[in-house]
Amino acid sequence: MPAPTTPPPQTGSRPGGRSARVRAAVHRAVRELVADEAGEPMTIPAVAARAGVHATTVYRRWGSVGELLADVTTSRFTGEIVVPDTGSVRGDLERYASDLAKDLGDPDTLALVRATIGTGGEQGAAACRGERRRQLEAILERARARGEQAPSLEHTTDAVLAPLYYRAVFTDFPLTPEWTGSLVSRLLPD
Amino acid sequence: MPAPTTPPPQTGSRPGGRSARVRAAVHRAVRELVADEAGEPMTIPAVAARAGVHATTVYRRWGSVGELLADVTTSRFTGEIVVPDTGSVRGDLERYASDLAKDLGDPDTLALVRATIGTGGEQGAAACRGERRRQLEAILERARARGEQAPSLEHTTDAVLAPLYYRAVFTDFPLTPEWTGSLVSRLLPD
Numbered sequence: 001m002p003a004p005t006t007p008p009p010q011t012g013s014r015p016g017g018r019s020a021r022v023r024a025a026v027h028r029a030v031r032e033l034v035a036d037e038a039g040e041p042m043t044i045p046a047v048a049a050r051a052g053v054h055a056t057t058v059y060r061r062w063g064s065v066g067e068l069l070a071d072v073t074t075s076r077f078t079g080e081i082v083v084p085d086t087g088s089v090r091g092d093l094e095r096y097a098s099d100l101a102k103d104l105g106d107p108d109t110l111a112l113v114r115a116t117i118g119t120g121g122e123q124g125a126a127a128c129r130g131e132r133r134r135q136l137e138a139i140l141e142r143a144r145a146r147g148e149q150a151p152s153l154e155h156t157t158d159a160v161l162a163p164l165y166y167r168a169v170f171t172d173f174p175l176t177p178e179w180t181g182s183l184v185s186r187l188l189p190d
Numbered sequence: 191m192p193a194p195t196t197p198p199p200q201t202g203s204r205p206g207g208r209s210a211r212v213r214a215a216v217h218r219a220v221r222e223l224v225a226d227e228a229g230e231p232m233t234i235p236a237v238a239a240r241a242g243v244h245a246t247t248v249y250r251r252w253g254s255v256g257e258l259l260a261d262v263t264t265s266r267f268t269g270e271i272v273v274p275d276t277g278s279v280r281g282d283l284e285r286y287a288s289d290l291a292k293d294l295g296d297p298d299t300l301a302l303v304r305a306t307i308g309t310g311g312e313q314g315a316a317a318c319r320g321e322r323r324r325q326l327e328a329i330l331e332r333a334r335a336r337g338e339q340a341p342s343l344e345h346t347t348d349a350v351l352a353p354l355y356y357r358a359v360f361t362d363f364p365l366t367p368e369w370t371g372s373l374v375s376r377l378l379p380d
Binding site: 041042043065114115116117118119121122124125128129155157158159161162163165166167169170171172183186 | 231232233255304305306307308309311312314315318319345347348349351352353355356357359360361362373376
């Protein structure tokens with residue numbers, strides 16, 4: 001890796017620059033550590049060693065393990081799920097619930113969500129929610145624009161989003177397609 | 191604190207013995223550290239220092255931070271909520287949801303649940319669920335024994351338990367009595 005002769009700018013966003021490479025290496029190290037060592041708290045020195053950077057670099061840029069995990073989870077969840085557009089609110093919610101179940105059912109994603117909740121406080125919680133609220137709102141607003149009856153965002157969150165997160169994070173029950181379908185059926189009875 | 195002249199038995203359960211005192215001191219240290227230092231991963235040396243015991247004692251007895259947190263959370267949730275018996279499934283579930291909302295809405299409990307999910311893996315998840323499943327099953331079976339219509343345990347979990355955990359752990363929305371009441375109303379329409 002060629003070292004730049006001058007320090008990188010402090011923006012942290014120059015594509016392909018040293019800053020971006022450090023960020024990618026640290027993110028990768030966090031994802032690997034979380035996947036490998038679930039059950040033990042992560043430390044910044046361990047992340048830095050695996051990423052091949054100085055611990056002070058990680059401390060300076062992310063401040064704490066909680067902030068670092070929240071950043072990795074935010075990246076992981078951004079753009080991961082595309083809001084479906086099937087033509088009906090039922091179809092959209094069924095597809096959305098099924099996609100989210102696949103995502104949360106992935107062991108590495110689940111380990112990352114759990115670790116982020118564990119140390120990230122409110123910031124970690126926000127990272128784990130990701131764009132879910134905005135995505136559900138988009139589905140419901142499009143339904144209303146088509147003239148469909150649509151439940152409230154709060155009801156949809158309680159009936160579809162909450163069971164998906166609860167079952168994935170707090171239980172060892174599988175997130176089957178039959179079950180995610182039943183969540184939408186109960187929300188939208190015929 | 192008088193030191194016993196012989197090592198304590200290995201049962202770990204002699205009431206009032208050294209083993210029980212160590213357990214109480216370590217549990218208290220964990221609860222205090224979780225409340226004070228949310229955002230930083232807990233370490234066994236830090237717990238041991240605060241509890242005034244050797245770190246080796248903690249490692250020998252609990253093995254890892256994840257197991258220690260799961261043990262503290264299990265203790266915290268055991269017997270905390272009494273299964274209500276109001277004479278109707280609606281009354282029982284309303285009371286139960288309200289009690290659970292108060293419990294999960296407590297900042298120290300929430301910090302403990304988040305920390306336990308963060309490092310405890312499946313064991314931590316089980317500790318956070320506590321006896322919820324058995325308690326809900328008791329409410330539903332009593333309703334059926336009275337001849338009331340009662341929803342399935344799965345539906346009740348998805349409709350009442352999951353939103354309570356999701357809202358407490360993953361959002362900063364308040365767990366208001368109006369909201370917990372609405373969860374039960376949607377599960378049991380008139």
